[in-house]
Amino acid sequence: MPRDTSPSPGSQSSLREANRSRIVAAVKRFGGLTQVELAAATGLSTATVSTIVKELASAGVVETQTTSRSGRRALRVTIARQAGLVAGVHIGPRAMAVALGDLAHEVVVEQSLPLPADHRADTTLDRVALLIVDLLERVGVDLDGLLSVGVAMAAPVEPGTGLIAVRGPLRSWADVPVAQVLTKRLARPVHVDSDAGLGAVAEHGLGAGRDVQDILYVRLSYGTSAGVILGGRLHRGGSGAAGEIGHVQVSPAGPVCLCGNRGCLDTEVGESALLEIVRPALGEVTLRDVVRRAQQGDPGCTRVLTDAARRAGQVVAGVVTVLDPQRVVVGGELAQAGPGVVEALRESVHRHALPHRFAPVDVVAGELGPRAELLGALELARKETDVEGVAR
Ligand SMILES: [Zn+2]
Known part of the structure; x- marks a missing residue:
């Protein structure tokens, strides 16, 4: 299992906070882990993990359930579902897909739609926003329950501006600040990256490169x-x-x-x-x-x-x-x-x-087949969600 690569546990004052963050980050990254796996992923002792998981569970940040691993009882830790949902969006030259997922890496609902050649950015982003609202309604969650949105664009995205870095097939999108436009429509934080990068993230975290x-x-x-x-x-x-x-x-x-x-x-x-x-x-x-x-x-x-x-x-x-x-x-x-x-x-x-x-x-x-980029967009949204902030 890949180890959490965040900085080593620090000294006294921030130690507890840093260890909490490491544990939450590892649970978000892997979806659900036993306490023993959490200890391996974070480099913390099982006793420390156990103490912090208890705190996080009583704060409503994580949920625990008893499972069995190799015939032994183990406590599986996941992000609490009532913490909300995230949305992933994949926009390609001829199709778009939207999925809602929870913070435990489950896809709750998803839908894809064909797009006309040379589709316009403003109308497509309208459709994306409507589809997200529609899918939320379908699973009985209102817009307040949406934590953040990750968007995979079929183009490289410049990190500083969020604009497409190289002109390509998405012709009318070159100067459209996708994150700002969608944030305005949904009043939620939106993060954008390239679909190839997010496909890589998904295959690395969940698929053929794990x-x-x-x-x-x-x-x-x-x-x-x-x-x-x-x-x-x-x-x-x-x-x-x-x-x-x-x-x-x-x-x-x-x-x-x-x-x-x-x-x-x-x-x-x-x-x-x-x-x-x-x-x-x-x-x-x-x-x-x-x-x-x-x-x-x-x-x-x-x-x-x-x-x-x-x-x-x-x-x-x-x-x-x-x-x-x-x-x-x-x-x-x-x-x-x-x-x-x-x-x-x-x-x-x-x-x-x-x-x-x-x-x-x-x-x-x-x-992960054709869903890799969409799953990567969900990962991006999860990674950018402040789970502890949500639960507070
Ligand atoms: Zn070229």
């Missing part, structure tokens, strides 16, 4: 991007654009990319490039159609997607050589087309990355 500390989450979608987890933490970079592998130049004289540069990877494996390749055979179809046809065994669509994964793999191989992650986890719509896509990416990474004397890097399909 047993390692350094992962590269590759998202093969309408554009290609990656989330970088180093030492158990999301690495955003100076401008929030770390992992933007879709904009690595692969062909200096190639077509102009949406970002303004020439010959980026996305000009070869992004949505419009892939649709251009299938157009002579299939006419006007969407990327969703191509993925669906590949799932049904269509050889042409399968070939286009596996070739795209192979090409992306060359760029991923460069990142693997530089960062040396313990695992590459593959997600995004293209990875849903079938095992061939992940296989093609794996082969390509192994062929082009620095040959390792012992074993090539592990390249696996994500375990």
Whole structure:
């Protein structure tokens, strides 16, 4: 289990407060832990954990229930449900999804909706706000019971301004302060990050990367991007654009990319490039159609997607050589087309990355499928929620 990486327990005066925070942070991170697991995750003694859990339970911050682990009775600690719900939102070029979750990492309700191509930021954010209110009503919770909102955008987000850092498929969103706009509509704190980064957070915390500390989450979608987890933490970079592998130049004289540069990877494996390749055979179809046809065994669509994964793999191989992650986890719509896509990416990474004397890097399909980014958005909302503040 990854250890809590917050500072070591400090000296006398703040010790108790710091230990409380460490325990609450660990419960929030893992959803539910036994007291023994909490001690392992925080580095505190089981006696200290037991004392603090009692305090937190009587303050209504956490709940405890008796369970059995390996045949022994254990006390499982979760964040108290009456503490409220958080919302996660994923906004992509052609779909959006909203989920409500509790602080114990349970998804309470979720819904996704298709979006028109080139959807406008203001109307989509209106729909997001309405859908959140609608889902709250459906589970019988009023707006006061919503603690915070996490939003995963299909674009890198600059941490300082919360604006999209690189121009891309979400054309009308470039200058929209998403967090401020949604905060105004919902009167709740809203936090925004890139979907690749949040997909990485989710796969690291709950999915295919949960047993390692350094992962590269590759998202093969309408554009290609990656989330970088180093030492158990999301690495955003100076401008929030770390992992933007879709904009690595692969062909200096190639077509102009949406970002303004020439010959980026996305000009070869992004949505419009892939649709251009299938157009002579299939006419006007969407990327969703191509993925669906590949799932049904269509050889042409399968070939286009596996070739795209192979090409992306060359760029991923460069990142693997530089960062040396313990695992590459593959997600995004293209990875849903079938095992061939992940296989093609794996082969390509192994062929082009620095040959390792012992074993090539592990390249696996994500375990959370198309929900990784939405679950990551819920994680973002939970992480930003002051649970102790809520209970006071
Ligand atoms: Zn570009």
